[in-house]
Amino acid sequence: MADIPHDIRHCCFRVGGDCFAVASTGVTEVLRDGRITRVPHAAEAVIGLLHLRGRIVPVIDMRRRLGVIGAASIASRTHLVIRLHDDWYSLLVDEMLDVIEVAEHQIEHPSKPSADTPNDAVIGVFADADKLIYFLDPQRIVQPLARQREHFFQKQGTSHGTV
Amino acid sequence: MSDNREFIEEFLVESGECLDQLDRDLIALEEHPDDPQRLASIFRTVHTIKGNSGFFGFSKLGSLTHSGEHLLGKLRDGKIRLDDRVSGPLYSMIDAVRSILQTIGKTGVEGEQDFRELAQTLTIVAAQDVTESEPDSAAAASAVADLAPPVATPPAPQPVATAPVATAPAQPTPAVESPKPVALMPSSETSIRVDVGLLASILDLVGELVLARNELRTVESTNPALEGVIHRINTVTNSLQEAAVKTRMQPIEHVFNKFPRTVRDLAVSCGREVQLVIDGADTELDRTLIESIRDPLTHLVRNAVDHGIEPPAERESKGKPRAGRLLLRAFHESGQVTIEVQDDGAGIPVEAVRAKAVARGLVDADTAALLPADRVLQFIFEPGFSTAAQVTSVSGRGVGMDVVKTNIEAIGGTVDIASHPGLGTTVRVRVPLTLAIIPALVVRCASERFALPQAAVGELLSLRADGGPRIEGLAGSAVIRVRGRLVPVIFLDEFLGLRSTTAARNNGTVVLVRVDDHEFGLVVDGTQTGVLPADADSRQPGTSGMVTEAASLSTIVVKPIGSLLAQLGIYSGATVLGDGGVVLILDLRGILRAADLPPLERRVEAVAEQAMAATESYLVCRTVAGRRIAVPIDSVVRLEKFASADLQTAAGKRLVRRGDGYTPVVDADSLLGVPAGPTGTAGDADDGSINLVVLDDRCGGIGVAVRQILDVAAAESMLQSILAATGVAGTLAVGGLATEVLDLSALVAATETIPDVGGSHAWYPSADSLS
Numbered sequence: 001m002a003d004i005p006h007d008i009r010h011c012c013f014r015v016g017g018d019c020f021a022v023a024s025t026g027v028t029e030v031l032r033d034g035r036i037t038r039v040p041h042a043a044e045a046v047i048g049l050l051h052l053r054g055r056i057v058p059v060i061d062m063r064r065r066l067g068v069i070g071a072a073s074i075a076s077r078t079h080l081v082i083r084l085h086d087d088w089y090s091l092l093v094d095e096m097l098d099v100i101e102v103a104e105h106q107i108e109h110p111s112k113p114s115a116d117t118p119n120d121a122v123i124g125v126f127a128d129a130d131k132l133i134y135f136l137d138p139q140r141i142v143q144p145l146a147r148q149r150e151h152f153f154q155k156q157g158t159s160h161g162t163v
Numbered sequence: 164m165s166d167n168r169e170f171i172e173e174f175l176v177e178s179g180e181c182l183d184q185l186d187r188d189l190i191a192l193e194e195h196p197d198d199p200q201r202l203a204s205i206f207r208t209v210h211t212i213k214g215n216s217g218f219f220g221f222s223k224l225g226s227l228t229h230s231g232e233h234l235l236g237k238l239r240d241g242k243i244r245l246d247d248r249v250s251g252p253l254y255s256m257i258d259a260v261r262s263i264l265q266t267i268g269k270t271g272v273e274g275e276q277d278f279r280e281l282a283q284t285l286t287i288v289a290a291q292d293v294t295e296s297e298p299d300s301a302a303a304a305s306a307v308a309d310l311a312p313p314v315a316t317p318p319a320p321q322p323v324a325t326a327p328v329a330t331a332p333a334q335p336t337p338a339v340e341s342p343k344p345v346a347l348m349p350s351s352e353t354s355i356r357v358d359v360g361l362l363a364s365i366l367d368l369v370g371e372l373v374l375a376r377n378e379l380r381t382v383e384s385t386n387p388a389l390e391g392v393i394h395r396i397n398t399v400t401n402s403l404q405e406a407a408v409k410t411r412m413q414p415i416e417h418v419f420n421k422f423p424r425t426v427r428d429l430a431v432s433c434g435r436e437v438q439l440v441i442d443g444a445d446t447e448l449d450r451t452l453i454e455s456i457r458d459p460l461t462h463l464v465r466n467a468v469d470h471g472i473e474p475p476a477e478r479e480s481k482g483k484p485r486a487g488r489l490l491l492r493a494f495h496e497s498g499q500v501t502i503e504v505q506d507d508g509a510g511i512p513v514e515a516v517r518a519k520a521v522a523r524g525l526v527d528a529d530t531a532a533l534l535p536a537d538r539v540l541q542f543i544f545e546p547g548f549s550t551a552a553q554v555t556s557v558s559g560r561g562v563g564m565d566v567v568k569t570n571i572e573a574i575g576g577t578v579d580i581a582s583h584p585g586l587g588t589t590v591r592v593r594v595p596l597t598l599a600i601i602p603a604l605v606v607r608c609a610s611e612r613f614a615l616p617q618a619a620v621g622e623l624l625s626l627r628a629d630g631g632p633r634i635e636g637l638a639g640s641a642v643i644r645v646r647g648r649l650v651p652v653i654f655l656d657e658f659l660g661l662r663s664t665t666a667a668r669n670n671g672t673v674v675l676v677r678v679d680d681h682e683f684g685l686v687v688d689g690t691q692t693g694v695l696p697a698d699a700d701s702r703q704p705g706t707s708g709m710v711t712e713a714a715s716l717s718t719i720v721v722k723p724i725g726s727l728l729a730q731l732g733i734y735s736g737a738t739v740l741g742d743g744g745v746v747l748i749l750d751l752r753g754i755l756r757a758a759d760l761p762p763l764e765r766r767v768e769a770v771a772e773q774a775m776a777a778t779e780s781y782l783v784c785r786t787v788a789g790r791r792i793a794v795p796i797d798s799v800v801r802l803e804k805f806a807s808a809d810l811q812t813a814a815g816k817r818l819v820r821r822g823d824g825y826t827p828v829v830d831a832d833s834l835l836g837v838p839a840g841p842t843g844t845a846g847d848a849d850d851g852s853i854n855l856v857v858l859d860d861r862c863g864g865i866g867v868a869v870r871q872i873l874d875v876a877a878a879e880s881m882l883q884s885i886l887a888a889t890g891v892a893g894t895l896a897v898g899g900l901a902t903e904v905l906d907l908s909a910l911v912a913a914t915e916t917i918p919d920v921g922g923s924h925a926w927y928p929s930a931d932s933l934s
Contacts (some may be wrong), residue, residue, distance in 0.1 A: 037745040038611060039724075040659035041731055049724065049737055049745045054367030056722045056737045056745060087725040146730050 008104070012097035012133060013080055016068035019097060020134045021126075026082045030096055034059075034079055043145040050079065050090050057081060059090040065141060066119070084138050091141070100133070102126050107135060120144065168271075174215050175268050176356075178260075181208045185257050186424035189250065196245040206235045212260060223273045224263050230285035231256040237289045248291075252284045254428075359450075362410045366599075369400075369407040370720055370739070376400045377741050411597060412447035415493045415502070418457050419444045422464055422491060429468040436475045436486035437468055443493040448500045449597035455574045456502070456594060459567040463504040463590050464489070466563065471508030471588050481585070483507065499576075500596055505589040511582040513539050519548065540580050544568045574598060575618045603719045603738070605746060606674060606687040609661035613687075614719055614738055614748045621675040621682070623690065632673065634686070643673055643684050647780060650675065652684035653758050678751045685754075717741075721748060733757055782856060783876055783902060784869040786831040793895070793902045794856055794867070796875060803855040803866065810853065819855065819866065826857060826866040834867070834890040834905065858907065865910060 010021035011030075029052075036048035036059055045064040050057045059079065063070075079090040107124035121140040126133045185208050192201045209232050216224035231253065237243045259278045266274035379393055419441050430437040472478075472487030479485055490505040513536045520542040521531045531539070542548055546565040568578050576594035595601060595618065602617040624632045624643065634641050634652055642649045652673060656662065673684040719738035724747070728734060735750035781793035782802075803819075803826075810828065811818050818825040855866040892906035 035744065037737075037747065039728055039731075039734070039747060040611075040661055041733065042728055046727065049728075049747070051739050051743065051745045054370045054722070054739075056724050056739075058725055058727050087727065089725075089727075142727060146727050 008101050010100050010102055010133075010135065011080065012100055013062075013078070013091075013093040014095040014097055015062045015066055015093050016070070018066075018068075018134060019128075019131050020062075020066070020093075020136050021100065021102075022080070022082060022091075022136050022138055024099060026084065026138050028081045028083050028088065031079045031081065033075065034090075046145055047092070052081065052088070052090075055088055057088045057090045059092055060141065060145065061092045063092075063094070065121070065145070082138050084142060087142075089138070089142060100128070102133075171219060171267070171271070174219060175264055178212050178215065178264055181212055182257055182261050182264075183420050184208060186254075187420060189253060189257070190423045190427055192245060193250055199239075202235070202239050206232070206239055209235060221263070221267065221273050223276075223278060224260065227256060227259055227263070227278050227282050227285075230282040230289075234285045234289040243289065243291060249288055252281065252288055254424075255281055256285060357410075366407050366411070369404050372400055373404055374739065374741075374743055378743070408597075408600065409447075411449050411451075411599060413450045413453055414445045414447050415453065415500070416444040417453050418460055419491055419493070421457075421461070425461060425464060426468060426489060429465060433469050434474055435468055435472050437472055438486045438488050440488060440490045441492075442490065446493040446495060446500060447596075448594065449599060451598060452574055452594055452596075455570065456576075456592070459570045459578075459592065460491075460502065460504065462563050462567050463592070464491070467504055467506040467508065467588065467590075471506035471510075473509050495596075496593075498596065498602060499593045502592045502594070503589055504592070505587065507587040510584040510586055510588055511540060511543065511580075512584065513582070516540060516542050520545075523548070537581065540582060543580065544578070575601070575616060598721065600718055600720050603717055603748065604674065604690060605717055605719075605740070606655075606672070606685075607689050608659070608687045609656040611659075611661060612740070612744065612746045613655070614717070614746050615674060615676070615685070615751065616735075616748065619676050619678055619751050621677050624673040624675065624684070626671050626673060626686075634673075641686075645675065645684075648682075650682050650684050652686055653754065654686045656686075656688075658754065658758060676751050678755050681755055683755060683758075685751075719746075719748070781876055781902070781904065783873040784831065784854075784856060785871040785873055786835070786837070787868075787870045788832045788835075788837045789870075790832065790835060790837065791873075791900060791902050792831055792835070792869070793876075793904045794858070795904070795907070798858050798907055800857045800859045800864075802872060803857060804852050805855065807853050819853075826855070826864065828853075828855065828866045828868055829910075830868045831905070834910065835903070836890060858910070867905070867910075 009024040011024050011027050012019055012021045014020075031052075034050045034052070036050055038048045039046060039058070042058075045061050046058050047061045047064070048059050050059050062068075077092050077094055078096050080093050080096065081088060081090045083089075107126050109124045110122065119134075121136045122134045123137045123140070124135040126135065185205060188201050188205045188208070192198060192205065195201065209228050213225060213228035213232055216222075216228060234243075234249070234253065238245060238249065243249060259276075259281055262276065263273055263278075266272070266276070376396055379396065382393075384390060384393070422441070423439055426437050426439045429435070467489050468487075472489065473481070473483075475485040478487065488507045490503065492503040492505065494501055517531050517534070517539045520526050520539065521528050523545075525542060525545055526534070543564045544567075548564065571578050571592055571594065574594055575598065576592060579591040579593075580588065581591070582588040603614040604617055604620050605612055605614050624645070626633060632643055632645070634643050641652045641654070643652050644650075671686050672689050673686050674690075675682065675684050717740065719740070721736040722738060723729070724734055724737045732753040733750050734747045735753075736748045737745055738748060740746055780796040782796050782799055783791065783793050786792055805819055809819055811820065811825075813825070817828045819828055854869050854872055856869060856872070857866045858864065890906050890910075892904045892908075894901050894903055896902070
């Protein structure tokens, strides 16, 4: 790409053994702790709600979202709060890493985004000195987590028979 | 042009307000054609619009308002008088201006509409010089002339404070409004425009502050200085919160203001004479709700004018004043805003509604015959229901009342209707003060907490392993029996897929919930009891805590949960409680849909069933003469027993003193038309006392004296009204025996005609005779 995109700063974080990054423009803040309220019937990766200065923010467990095996204690992890259109989301990550500057042309894009796998949100890879950094698209992180009412109805329908 | 965009926006908003004001002023002027201040106000408003449209280069608007201003000038000078010939074109001008402004708002230009004809009409009307005016109005007009600058000149550069007000002795007040340049609206000094988003963020921040304050209060401190600071912060936070909440509020005026014009136009097109009375226009409610009630209320007003109020001739023949009275009234009541639309028209023909309901298959004829009038009226909320014989352009097409009801219920409100044939109809709309801050019941379920909007909550039933209400299985679904009704229940823990506890089923609480026309029970572990002491009286609307918590009813701030979770359809939002915990607000409508409860009853049957439910349980008594009678249990307030010596007589009525009031006493037998009992005056219970069944206010708060109270029992059969007799509504089987049901509606009338104590029915020794 000839033109240098203005959002070349990315926030890097660790989930499991891998390193991921999102564009820093969407990141509103990073916080350590927060009481999480469960949301029954939400997608598995949506582990609850966080109260953030008057705003109610859904918390997405990035371990579950990215299919990382093994659960880490929530208390030791970090909320990376991002903004997507009018909604805010908290990405629960294992650890915050550096903010890096990577130009668009340095990122390798997969030929075809892998749909329906935990990696469906990965839109590019950057080979840093010692590790690979996977770039995530916030929109794609959130999108598959939306549960339509129909989905919900089916679930209820089956469980209702056993009542 | 785009540079001007911001100014044009402002011009549009201001002009829109001007037009509303014009409508009101013009209507007021029609009533009092000689009110020079009103006329001056109209003149100024039109002049302002004209001046601004010239500034922005809107030539159509300019020439139209110029013609209007010219006509108003003639009016002001007393050259012509205000009558229908004049007011019609003026109203048309207001509409035309409004339409041009809307076009400008959408497209930025004036559009293709042609208003030359209207401008011409205005000019022609203005040319019809009548030059007939009283000295007074001429003097007044000259005062007005001083208030407003000459027609052709731009807004006066200097204030017109030098106007010789003293020369118009009949008009002492114009000076109050005059010392301002004409281009300014009178209210511009005490109010400013603020971005709604900014207000919302202030409200959010105040919410944050409240939470921090709550946390601060839990800090243990031995430092008296700190104690003082905490106390001050506490007080200030409470006041700040109240003030912040008030910024959301607007007077209902914003809706009511449109109605004088609407009613006038309707009255003209329907051939009615209507006197509109507006009361409580300063009643405040949430600005987001103001818009939601506009259309429903407009519909109700249309209905009242078109269907309710009769044509003037018909009214006169009925001995009513020619002009119908339409009352719009708003007031705060128990944390809600009540809006009444009341007309003194013909009322709704109950029997026609009943027949129509049967004809449309909403209810079968037998059930319909049993339904009380107020229940029958509910049918007009059915989709497509109209009893209007003729469809008019205004209303009667059978779309409407159901939409009104749906719209009002969508914002958590209710609609009631009461109608008296020949006297008029009252529609009562109740809406919450705000949607952002609602009273809610916080329940516990499987170690989580959830909030339920209080508006939907009917009552709470405690489940006890030992007797009391319990949950039963019915064809695979759980139900609970509530006063003879079967209500389906949903186990919240199971529904939400939470860790299921059998404890809830035995020791939990059932929250009875009504959504639209469905009632269901929600089984939870219990209700929330005080987490933190409430900051203020949390039941008091508009003033209280966003996050406070009283015993179990809390006033909560509804916050959006984002599109991701809103799509689930079972949560309507979330809130933050006083302890900082986030709690989901259940969307009961969504839960009802998702749970897909088995239909226990068709909807119409439900209506009939409710009607019957009111009379399902009876208090069974034996009268002195030995008749077995039944009284609907929900009409009974209390049972009393007193010595016959306590019975007094006043003004020919028998009374018994209770506290600081008297209960009128009638004998059950006399109501039934039974002649003087064989026992004569010894009509009391065996121990010389009298048993009294005290009825509620609907029945006049009367006490019915009986010999013995036998039982409370459910009716086993339908009311057989064929067997009705004097004072008897009918007969039904209670406890296996035929029992006469007292006709309570006849009771009130009957008490007026109960024979005097001295008559043959005087079975009780009166106080006089004992003394």
